[in-house]
Amino acid sequence: MTESGETISQRVEEVYRTESRRILATLIRLLGDFDLAEEALQNAFAAAVVAWPRDGLPQNPRAWLVSAGRFKAVDMLRRRTRLDAAQNELARSLESRAADEAELPELEDDRLRLIFVCCHPALPPDAQIALTLREVCGLTTEEIARAFLVSPPTVAQRIVRAKNKVRDAKIPYEVPALAELHERLEIVLHVIYLIFNEGYSASSGESLTRSDLALEAIRLARLLLALLPQPDSEAIGLLALMLLQQSRQAARTSADGELVLLADQDRSLWNRDQIKEGVALVWKALAMQNVGTYTLQAAIAAIHAESTSSAATDWNEITGLYDLLKEVDPSPVVELNRAVAIAMRDGDEAGLGLIDRLLASGDLDDYALAHAGRAELLRRLGRNEEARRSYERALRLMGQEPERRFIGRRLRELESPDALRGS
């Protein structure tokens, strides 16, 4: 053997970093049990640490580990004192199948299967998120808890309940059939976007960005695109949208942690590489059939990304994209964003009229940004007293500290017009 023991143990670590999630996905398929697979994975690597320096690096480390994991699982099943019939049968069938290489091309499919199991519609959304981050991304329970501002036991409980449901209701380990793929993919994309949003704009608390989670979501979207049997325009659109939003990350908050609105951001801080990749993906997605909500939102973000200032932005095109979005994915929030774009295109009065009509419908009563948007337009129109009331309304509804401070700043400006003139 030419490689020293030390390089080999480095190699084991490297394989663990790059391959352990893939191997886990395959073991879950073979064993049909998340916890058994996790334990088998750890045991397989423990065996590698001993065997590889002694016997040399196997030709196909991944295959070696899958096979070792399977035999470890058989041992574990045997050792369990109360072997029930089902486990006995599983142990026997695992043992009878040799480590056939033929299974290995399925490794990548296994990761895709795992994503669809974790995002199964029979699981509640918070469990889908926790299970995906735990099993697909390999985050620890503690990391997930910290990111979502909940206690580790809460996350652990969500994961355990979800795993139990997978087992008890017999959720199969499969990529959905073509007829169902679209609907099921929608859920996967939604889970990824929820993870991104949780990282991009924490729903409550001090910190406005928990970028690790946003980056994890981007990684996940890339993985999904690489694994899908055929390209999906919305999966591409979602990746584009996240990249374009993430590109503004450095400009979204000032040095002292204050929120900076899009119009006031220093655009030289925007990440050009992410914009370039995002814009290219938008074009790719737009050229495909079935343009959906993520692609349209990404197209809007792309226009912002390529404009040198708010004034130089093509608000007409943005309004047009919101019109399309309203068709594809109608919601009061889309209407609100469209009203803001119209305010930029046709003037504040026009936008205000639309927002007032939206608020009158009652759907956005509890949506802080609707009141903040209304207040902003009133302020620009010099209707300070009404602006103050809307800002106060928004403030009562807001959870995030930086956003609350932003509104607080605006309110103080309205109370002392001198300060406003001075600035």
Next chain:
Amino acid sequence: MKYLCLVYTEEAKLEALSDKEFEQLDRDSLAYDSEMREVGHFLVAHALQSVDAATTLRVRKNKLSATDGPFAETKEQLCGFVLIKAKDLNEAIRVAARIPSARVGSVEVRPVRELAENEPWDKRG
């Protein structure tokens, strides 16, 4: 695996159906029963009479109490059930999604907890 598909609807909605629509729903349900039977998913299915005809029983300290109606006032009531055989939840969802009453109400798909003794229809195949 066996899955019990519990069909819930608002009884008011069922009552609002015209006679023709109601008969059509019955015919569709029977037709779907036979379709499921042919491909081996079907075990047993029944539509239920209105909750007005229901009685709820409790036995506490060996004492029986019987009360009128379902145990909880809910918007949707159990109006029928289908017990099916499926290889996993995805297959069960595919089968349950085509239960005709799902178009009027909702279907809860519940995996059956197998007890030691098998039900008689298991022995038939």
